[in-house]
Amino acid sequence: MPPTPDHRPHHDSRAALRYLAAMKTILITGASRGIGRATAILCGQKSWRVGINYSTNHEAAEATAAAVREAGGTAILLPGDVSSESDTAAMFDRLGTPDGVVANAGIVGPKSALADMPIARLRLMFDINILGAYLTAREAARRLSTTRGGRGGSIVLVSSVASRLGSPGEYVDYAGSKGAIDTLTIGLAKELAPEGVRVNAVRPGLIETDIHASGGQPDRAARLGATTPMGRAGHPVEVAAAIIWLLDDAAAYTTGALLDVAGGR
Numbered sequence: 001m002p003p004t005p006d007h008r009p010h011h012d013s014r015a016a017l018r019y020l021a022a023m024k025t026i027l028i029t030g031a032s033r034g035i036g037r038a039t040a041i042l043c044g045q046k047s048w049r050v051g052i053n054y055s056t057n058h059e060a061a062e063a064t065a066a067a068v069r070e071a072g073g074t075a076i077l078l079p080g081d082v083s084s085e086s087d088t089a090a091m092f093d094r095l096g097t098p099d100g101v102v103a104n105a106g107i108v109g110p111k112s113a114l115a116d117m118p119i120a121r122l123r124l125m126f127d128i129n130i131l132g133a134y135l136t137a138r139e140a141a142r143r144l145s146t147t148r149g150g151r152g153g154s155i156v157l158v159s160s161v162a163s164r165l166g167s168p169g170e171y172v173d174y175a176g177s178k179g180a181i182d183t184l185t186i187g188l189a190k191e192l193a194p195e196g197v198r199v200n201a202v203r204p205g206l207i208e209t210d211i212h213a214s215g216g217q218p219d220r221a222a223r224l225g226a227t228t229p230m231g232r233a234g235h236p237v238e239v240a241a242a243i244i245w246l247l248d249d250a251a252a253y254t255t256g257a258l259l260d261v262a263g264g265r
Helices: 013-022 034-045 058-071 085-095 119-144 172-195 220-225 236-247
Strands: 025-028 049-054 074-079 100-103 153-158 197-204 258-261
Touching (some): 025 034, 025 085, 034 236, 049 085, 074 085, 153 172, 153 236, 172 258
Parallel strands (some): 025 049, 100 153, 197 258
């Protein structure tokens, strides 16, 4: 016989509060592929709400959103150019105030010496990789900072070990753009620490993503990965796991860190 209303088990309100406290809203730029996609899916596995930013590939972004939902999270698509001030603000407006932001969007160009790089390439590289990250971080600071009405949170910037290796003869423009991200991480972490916001960077090494193909070297990660101390290229989910740790409360005392995920390279 079913229990009468007076004898039904009571809902554990404390457990519900703990569950709600554990839920997070995370905005990830460049989330339709590679490291961004892997991070979004891991967020889904934690039942988090994920804002999936993308520039042009709507089909890939939809596939990422479906994977997030299948993993147990919720997803919202956020089209926009990170180098556009208005697009970046609109992403945050549509998502609402996040608990964490991952500035992941970035590009690489074909292998080239600096002497042969046209100005158009340099402008695009720095617009997306530097200005885009700065605009994303600036908007996150405005929304998360406790002195501005936010509830605090975590910003994770995706840099690269190229920032300390220089990528000579290949991508010194890309390496330089990531050096700017390292500096942004160090300075902004100190700036926002009193305002409840942690700022850290993950620096991937040779990771099996299609960014290498976009730079004209689809075999680059596998070819050079074999020369690393670990003897292989990394996988996007291995970088994503580090990002998730930095977003989560387990990293509550970590800010200003540059975390290499590069197989010892």
